[in-house]
Amino acid sequence: MRGRGFPRPRNGAKGEKPVNFDALFGDLAQHTVDGLSKGAIYALVALGYTLVYGVLRLINFAHSEIFMVGTFAILGTWSLLGVADNPPIGMAIVYLLIGLVVGALASGATALTVERVAYRRLRRMNAPPLIFLITAIGLSLVLVELFALWMAGFFSGRGFTENRLVIGIPPLLKQETVLSVAGADITNVQIIMVVAALVMLYGLDQFINRTRYGRGVRAVAQSPDTAALMGVHQDRVIMLVFVLGGLMAGAAALLWNMRYGITKFDIGFVVGLKAFTAAVLGGIGNLRGALLGGLLLGVIEVYAATLTRSTWEDVAAFVVLVVVLIFRPTGLLGESLGKARA
Amino acid sequence: MRRKYVRALGAIGLSAALIGAAGCQAEEENSAGGNDCGGKIAIFGAFSGPNSGLVIPSRDGALLAVKKHNEANPDCEVELQEFDTQGDPTQATPVANQVTGDESFLGVIGGAFSGESKATMAVYEAAGMVMVSPSATAIELTAGGNEVFHRVVGNDAVQGAAAAVYLRDVVQAKKVFVINDGTTYGAGIADELTKSLGELAGGTDQVQEKQVNFAATISKIKAAAPDAIAYGGYTNEAAPLVKQLREAGIATPFLGFDGLYDPSFPKGAGASAEGVIVTCPCLPPDQAGGTFAADFEAEYGGPPGSYGAEGFDAANVLIEGLAEGNTTRADLLAWVDSYDKEGVSKSLKFADSGDVDESRVVIWAYEIKGGEITAQQEIKLS
Structure with missing residues (x-):
């Protein structure tokens, strides 16, 4: 029955056009909406990569698992509350808000743990950057296997058993078309996703630019030593950026559960990879760049999948990434968390 | 990158297991044989x-x-x-x-x-x-x-042909949209179905393993307006696909092959899996x-x-x-x-090829009912 490991290109049915421009341009507005809502999750996860990179100049490869933990924590809470399919709208909103809090807390706590376990001690010992890469990958593997072996079973209500299967999450909001713009049917969930991403970014942007804590983050990003001399507590700032990244990943986890209604122990891998790509595309270290990169990546993928097949979406995404990096090596908006304008 | 580490770890684990197994075997050999x-x-x-x-x-x-x-x-x-x-x-x-x-x-x-x-x-x-x-x-x-x-x-050829018979005679589809996941199994069996469907095949898309968002596939289905959808692949992608299809308001009959003859499929897809047909060259227990x-x-x-x-x-x-x-x-x-x-x-x-003699192959259609895979009917090829 199964034939893993021997992928082979196939030609489709006769008469199938290899590149179908009609499909893309006939319904461009719809595909754009689909892409933006897909990219919203990339954008929120990308913020976590970008924040940590902006301050530490390190890629936190365990961030994908911070997102994955969020999806499971929300699933567990919902099943504990006995959420059934499509509850009345009032209850759905309550559940979603509870989900947001739980997801943010779980992901935030995981992010803190990651910082504590995989980063802090090494940082004190001035380990070279490569070491952080390995510890983060190691921790990420530990988290993935932890969930595969025990936690996924636990959160899906089957006790601490091995569960590597797709786990369904009850749909809370019935996806309905609420708006039609230029031929595109926009659903309630799609609106929530894109608006949520924009609101979260705006909040984060304001936090970094306007508050005392934010100033600390910018100071450490610009020059850790000078910031320390000026009385900025570096460890606290670093913990803060990890937590902020975790909160965003938790929010992304909620949107994920709402939109896709499934999770799995290794769900973080692809999302994390795409979000990291989005962060690089927009300019890693740049908050607005992460949002732009995420949304753009989502749109490119949907365009490419429509134009040819879904198989080609990754190819298109990375081709665009490479082309952008050739002309703008620091991404579309450049690295700028440390700069005055953030 | 991470996948490589997993592979490497897996290889180490495997070789350890093999060495262990080899050790056991040496002791057993004397008792067997003779x-x-x-x-x-x-x-x-x-x-x-x-x-x-x-x-x-x-x-x-x-x-x-x-x-x-x-x-x-x-x-x-x-x-x-x-x-x-x-x-x-x-x-x-x-x-x-x-x-x-x-x-x-x-x-x-x-x-x-x-x-x-x-x-x-x-x-x-x-x-x-x-x-x-x-x-x-x-x-x-x-x-x-x-x-x-x-x-x-x-084999998959027989199953593909049987699925075509089912779609034509039982579902009475006039236009079938065929999706595959690009694996040897998924693409192969989807190919066989497409061949057997002949003129009934209308529209196709190829997705990939680990894909979760099927917006593009769904807009292609909407454009093609088929009256049946067939999917060659496994639970991992089929569960979110069926969920998103149903949420997008597409109630078209959905047929999968034995890759979905898997209890985790109805669990993953939840209520969206209801009514999905799964063919399998396997007998109801x-x-x-x-x-x-x-x-x-x-x-x-x-x-x-x-x-x-x-x-x-x-x-x-x-x-x-x-x-x-x-x-x-x-x-x-x-x-x-x-x-x-x-x-x-x-x-x-x-048969000489190693296949079970063609006259003796049994293909069944199963339906997802109440979250369970239940036997529906045997598909007769002739």
Whole structure:
């Protein structure tokens, strides 16, 4: 029955056009909406990569698992509350808000743990950057296997058993078309996703630019030593950026559960990879760049999948990434968390 | 990048396991052999890992067959040794070398999946060791003239043709949108369906493994407006696909193949899976001949799942051969080639290619009802 490991290109049915421009341009507005809502999750996860990179100049490869933990924590809470399919709208909103809090807390706590376990001690010992890469990958593997072996079973209500299967999450909001713009049917969930991403970014942007804590983050990003001399507590700032990244990943986890209604122990891998790509595309270290990169990546993928097949979406995404990096090596908006304008 | 680390770790773990297994074997060798009756066979497949749910019932069926035989014939015991490959061709290859290198093994049950079967069949052929697979259905396995490979299930060509019959006669579809996941199995069986559908095939898309967002596929389906959708692939992608289809308001009948004959599919897709049709060249457990279903339930405390009856049959073909005094690999291979008996899943006889004789293939349509895969009807090809 199964034939893993021997992928082979196939030609489709006769008469199938290899590149179908009609499909893309006939319904461009719809595909754009689909892409933006897909990219919203990339954008929120990308913020976590970008924040940590902006301050530490390190890629936190365990961030994908911070997102994955969020999806499971929300699933567990919902099943504990006995959420059934499509509850009345009032209850759905309550559940979603509870989900947001739980997801943010779980992901935030995981992010803190990651910082504590995989980063802090090494940082004190001035380990070279490569070491952080390995510890983060190691921790990420530990988290993935932890969930595969025990936690996924636990959160899906089957006790601490091995569960590597797709786990369904009850749909809370019935996806309905609420708006039609230029031929595109926009659903309630799609609106929530894109608006949520924009609101979260705006909040984060304001936090970094306007508050005392934010100033600390910018100071450490610009020059850790000078910031320390000026009385900025570096460890606290670093913990803060990890937590902020975790909160965003938790929010992304909620949107994920709402939109896709499934999770799995290794769900973080692809999302994390795409979000990291989005962060690089927009300019890693740049908050607005992460949002732009995420949304753009989502749109490119949907365009490419429509134009040819879904198989080609990754190819298109990375081709665009490479082309952008050739002309703008620091991404579309450049690295700028440390700069005055953030 | 991370995947490589996983592979590397897996390789280390595997080699440790192999060394351990090799150590055990050295001790056992003296006890086996020297007897004109009974002998030792191997079984390999994904007994752990993400795809094990599809395979474990067939292994349990095989273990049951061995147990029953040994209880009835204490003076002619058959030994069945398990080799876990996780369904991975790269893990199945060292297993094949180990099994063929050990003279005490006379035959092998497997592989459970097509990929691992394809990767190892040349090794077994070189050693003249007969393979009987309970569940590998890819067409190419029997198309290459391999001398030792046999299987007790119908291949994907038969299943594709049966699905086409079902879509035409039962669903009465005029236009079928065919989606595949780009794997050997998924693309292969979708191809067979498309061929059999002929003019009814209207629209296609290819998705990829680990894909979660199917917005583009869904807009293609909307544009094509088919009256049935068929999917060649597995639960991992099918569950979110069906969910998103239904949420997008597309209520078109959805048909999957035996890759979705998997209890985790209705669990993952939830209410969206209701009414989905799954075809399988496997018999509903309660339809199996003899006392198989009852025996299985008594042994394992649950009904046999996917390919349980086929695993039982595959084991019995080899066990009977051993009991008849076929104590060399060549004799056992000849025995299987000329086998013609009633099994519990179907009446078994092999064509020269190693496929089960075409007149004896059984294909069933199952429907997801109340979150369970329930037998709906047998699909008659003619």
